[in-house]
Amino acid sequence: MWKNILAGVLAAAIVGTGAYPQEMTQEQEPLMMFASFAEDKQLNVEEWTMMMKRKVPAEQSGEIMERILEQGQHQEVSHEETAQAEKWIVTNRHKNKKIVETYSMISPRNMKNKAELVYSIQGEGTSSLTQDLFLSVEDVKSRYFSKSATIFSCLKAVSNGIIDDVLVYKKFKDTLDVATIDEIDENGWTSRSGWTDKWAQSIPSGKQSMNVQFATRTLGGETNITIGTPIITAEY
Known part of the structure; x- marks a missing residue:
């Protein structure tokens, strides 16, 4: 419950006086949730795309x-x-x-x-x-x-140092109630896809549907995080 309240407060702070979570469409909500999560975990949001x-x-x-x-x-x-x-x-x-x-x-x-x-x-x-x-x-x-x-929404964020990507994903998973469908882990690069009921848009993934991806890459002493729905549309 407190995580949802915090996410709402952060989203309101991000958009200032104009937009609040209850006024957003389903297309806007994912990007705002991603931004709220990044702010909460003290990640620097570099760029976003819709x-x-x-x-x-x-x-x-x-x-x-x-x-x-x-x-x-x-x-x-x-x-x-x-x-x-x-x-x-x-x-x-x-x-x-x-x-x-x-x-x-x-x-x-x-x-x-x-x-x-x-x-x-x-x-x-x-x-x-x-x-x-x-x-x-x-x-x-x-x-x-x-x-x-x-x-398609995508957000890129970066940490000030190397972080535990497994722990960060667990926090992301818990915050948005994500059910993990697939995971890839290769030498400092990870990609996880899953499903959340937080929004309706999705694409097929085998016999299941997916609507969120979470990727991390560790380079030069920092960790880059890319989050997208229903898939990541930018290079990472």
Whole structure:
């Protein structure tokens, strides 16, 4: 009980006066829980990422890109054409905030194949996790993705020294009620996948479903921790 209260207090402190845990959507909760856990264990949050993917009919890709470009707030636009596909990458770097938004669209020349739209937003530290940020992500979701679209969340943190990754994972497991499905341990690198009832989104893993991954890597006298749902989408 006290762990849940502490996580709620930390999450409220992270997002300031705007967003509280009971006001968050299921897509926002995992990232805030990861950040709260890192703050509680005195880990330095280096960066976080949220990502959405969608397959769209190739003939609709041009219209969608026009709508994205019409927003008029993007600082960088790249366009590439090959014999197989057309690729757009649109980037918006927020002023005075360490936040970067990216849209990418790969549209195949063969109209029988579907195009892929990917939206990602990433930031540095917990100070960039604000209510306005989450409102912006919800707006993008409603404009270009379905209500049921999965949001992939990932957070990277680092300790000031080498720590016991087994103990840290146990604390993470206890905090979020994670049932471990699979574990890999190879020379200073570990990866664990599991299931928690804290949020609904998941992907199949053999005969089971998984919705959280926890990875650690020890390098140069410090331990790097990467947490993701339903899978880790960044390199670690």
